Amino acid sequence: MILAAAMNPEAFSGAQDAITRLRRGDPDALTAMISRYQHRLYRYLLRLVREPAAADDLFQQTWLRVMEKIGRYDARRNFEAWLFSVAHNLAVDAWRGKRTESLDESADSREHASGGGAIGNTLRADDPDALERLLDFERGAALAASIQELPAIHREVLTLRFEEDMKLEEIAEVAGIPLSTVKSRLSRALDGLRAAMDKRFPGRKEA
């Protein structure tokens, strides 16, 4: 649905209009832009830092930085890639600031980060697809948990490629790395993910 909105010319023109108004400091445009990107940006940050409180703070800092830099934003550039690169740089700065801290989080935050929750509460006994949905959820949860075991740079390329559906060039722009590095990171991330899944489910091959 997000992709459909991005491909929709009216939605695109609406975004351009909002960016123009944002440059003039229009508070309604800010609300529109935050609303438009909040799910994707928060998801990206959460996948990257894994800690909900840190993702929340980085989300706010990203919009503060956007407001500071929007005057220098080149409208010919892809706004989404620019927005995510702002968030990426802030996350890197935050990481540098607390390099001594452990990157492991509590089970609670991992569950939140993977979007885990009480799926059982949403399943009804008379729902014919309930079992299939439960299996889907479990598979998804296992995959999400395995992603949490990967290094941040690998989690980042996976979420940008598969969840944000970004092109490799856009990922390179967000992470500030060459295209060849994007490819090698993607390859290593997928290999790492598969190894983590194999460890979790010995003998089973598929995701």
Added chain:
Amino acid sequence: MSEHESMAGLLALAAAGALDAQQQRLLEKHARECPACRRELEIWSQYAQGLRRLPQPSVPSQLMERTRARVVQESVAAADRRWEAFTLGALALFAWTVGLTFWLVARIVTGGELVVMGANLVRFGTWSAGSTVLVWLTAAVAALALGRRRRELRRAL
């Protein structure tokens, strides 16, 4: 490295849609003839599908409102800082202009000589030293007043 080995190294990237057209063509050709790579390709495509359908995190409550409030608060603070810098600059310029004007007037009125306690007050060096002291005093008082206003605003926000 055999063709099979080199193609096997591309399977994960193929699932990520990260191969160029030529690599993709070569891999597809190889997979048609290699059951092991075909099976691997299928597994990787399941991974890709799973990655596109991961459980989604929910956005924390009021995140948009909190972000908007923080941006507005920061914009107000930034506007205040700009206004304060402008005010201080304008005050300094005003003080220098007044000092220079008075110096010119004083020179005309006194004929270029106004000696007090052995110092000629309308000499440029003496006058500019006095003006500088006055400008800095004015700036210090203004900075104190503006700092107080900023603290009051911060408390109000």
